[in-house]
Amino acid sequence: MSKSFQVKIDGEIFSFDDPIVTGTQLLNAAGKRPLDEYLLFQRLKDGQFEEIRLEESVDLTLPGLERFKTFRSGESFRLTVDGRRFEWGAPEITGRRLKMFADVDPDGFDVWLEIRGQEADVIIADKETTRLDTPGIERFYTAEISITIVVNGRPRTVHKRSLSFTELVKIAFPDTQPAPNTIFTMVFKNGPDENPQGSLVEGQSVALNDRMIINVTKTDKS
Known part of the structure; x- marks a missing residue:
């Protein structure tokens, strides 16, 4: 019996017979068409997201379940959380997702948007969204709640x-x-x-x- 390799795309499990798959295969499996209107991101072990191009290959033989997220968009947005750079495929993002990027306890930490040139930064609640399509790179940081x-x-x-x-x-x-x-x-x-x-x-x-x-x-x- 041949071995199958599973991945999770947008929270749903898909199986492949081949251990090496392309971005095109992943998008097709998830029913994301037309392909050129979608962006595909792989979640890395350190919590960061890396964009996978259509022709780019992904190795499914590595330990653990490979996870992907798709966006219907023509561009990605860069941001930093605690000094680490990430890319996101939508023009807005929630506080909860930012905490996932930072790999912190969401109940024990707050996430803040750094506002340069102003006295006070802005806290982003878990269900609150903040825009990423303003000029420049948005910078966020986390701090333990006290x-x-x-x-x-x-x-x-x-x-x-x-x-x-x-x-x-x-x-x-x-x-x-x-x-x-x-x-x-x-x-x-x-x-x-x-x-x-x-x-x-x-x-x-x-x-x-x-x-x-x-x-x-x-x-x-x-």
Whole structure:
């Protein structure tokens, strides 16, 4: 039985009998026609994307599943993330994709657009898009999230933009073990615009900002 070689194109699995395939073969397999209207990018092991031309060959015998992404476009756009250069086949890109380029924990890091000549750079949220077709190369950088919240009167530094009820209980009472007779109640204020104040129950999460005040109360049922 002959061996087949699998690849992933735009999230979908395709199989080839040959261990060496061209950009044309990959686009044809994915149904991307006419070929000259599409760009094909291969995701490398370090997270970067490299454009594969129609006549260019790709070796499928290397360890791991080769991954590709296509764009219907006539040009690609260059950008840098944390000083590393990437190419992208669309004029806009999301914050989440930029974090993937940087290979950082998306929940623990923010990504920023560097604005030269201005005082403040711009943060790009995960689902937010930013344009790449402005003059020059757009430069982005990542930074670990660091937010100071006040839990039961004590400042605590966290590295996420939101926390769950359970995570906040552990911050407030780190030595308390879950027990059926223990009830926790939680209220907060000075929060961000999406949740400036209110209460939280088990199973919920809350967005955070600096100096947000959270009070957690423990009650033992008797």
